Amino acid sequence: MTNVKLTTPALRAHKLPETGRDMGTKAGRAIMMGVTLLGPALLAGCIKLEAPSEPIVIELNINITQEVIYRLAEDAGNTLDENADIF
Amino acid sequence: MIKSAKNRIWLASGVAALIGLGLVTAPALAQRDPAYAAARAAGQVGEKMDGYLGVVGSGNAQLRAMVDDINIRRRAVYAEQAQAKGATLEEYAFTAGCLAIARTEPGEMYVAYSTGEWTERTASSPDRDPRCP
Numbered sequence: 670m671t672n673v674k675l676t677t678p679a680l681r682a683h684k685l686p687e688t689g690r691d692m693g694t695k696a697g698r699a700i701m702m703g704v705t706l707l708g709p710a711l712l713a714g715c716i717k718l719e720a721p722s723e724p725i726v727i728e729l730n731i732n733i734t735q736e737v738i739y740r741l742a743e744d745a746g747n748t749l750d751e752n753a754d755i756f
Numbered sequence: 757m758i759k760s761a762k763n764r765i766w767l768a769s770g771v772a773a774l775i776g777l778g779l780v781t782a783p784a785l786a787q788r789d790p791a792y793a794a795a796r797a798a799g800q801v802g803e804k805m806d807g808y809l810g811v812v813g814s815g816n817a818q819l820r821a822m823v824d825d826i827n828i829r830r831r832a833v834y835a836e837q838a839q840a841k842g843a844t845l846e847e848y849a850f851t852a853g854c855l856a857i858a859r860t861e862p863g864e865m866y867v868a869y870s871t872g873e874w875t876e877r878t879a880s881s882p883d884r885d886p887r888c889p
Contacts, residue, residue: 730806733847735887741843741851742889748837749855754786755829756856 792826795819802865802874803856805885807834807849812865812874854888 749756788796795801801823804810808827811819830852831845838848857866860877868875868883875883 730846730850730885733850733887737843737847738851738854738887739889741841741848742855744837744841745848745851745855748833748852749859752786752830752833754788755826755833756852756859 789822791822795822796864799863799865799876802867803853803860804867805850805853805857805869806846807851807853807856810867810874851889854884857882857884858888 787793792801800812800815800819801809802812808830809823811823815823831849834849834852835845838845841848858881860866860882862877862879864877865874866877866882867873869885870883
């Protein structure tokens with residue numbers, strides 16, 4: 670179904686009252702300019718992306734169980750004793 | 757210096773007695789290289805949680821070379837023992853690291869479990885991984 674406009678839209682009979690934010694006034698233009706310039710600056714303050722200063726360390730020891738450590742402890746202790754020059 | 761001969765006799769008999777008691781085993785007599793011992797005492801090198809020695813801070817080329825050399829030798833020992841015990845190199849090295857940290861002396865450096873940072877060993881027990889024996 671198509672809408673057919675029977676009449677052309679009429680223009681307002683009078684202008685809206687002045688608001689002060691009107692682009693036409695000097696003050697209004699200054700405010701709009703300020704907003705335009707401030708916008709990106711404010712956004713930049715919101716989201717900051719920075720590379721981490723510390724290297725990312727992946728913990729590889731998480732899969733070692735306490736059970737295994739306890740099983741190896743005695744032997745490891747002897748290893749430390751027998752290789753005292755490097756421990 | 758006059759007493760030195762007498763002292764030597766006492767020392768020799770003392771060591772002999774200890775060997776007789778089984779308190780001193782022959783391989784344990786191989787001691788740390790003086791440079792290594794000095795670096796440990798000065799806190800320039802320390803024990804890491806993975807079972808290897810680390811240079812504390814940026815260090816210098818000489819320290820890094822010494823640490824690399826010791827770690828290569830440690831790794832060879834770990835690999836051999838791990839195979840004998842049916843464990844992985846990492847498992848064995850980690851276990852040895854637990855013990856090496858436990859054996860640090862006050863003033864020496866080690867990597868603390870809770871912070872992951874180089875920490876000076878104090879008189880109290882070190883901050884180790886909870887899985888450590």
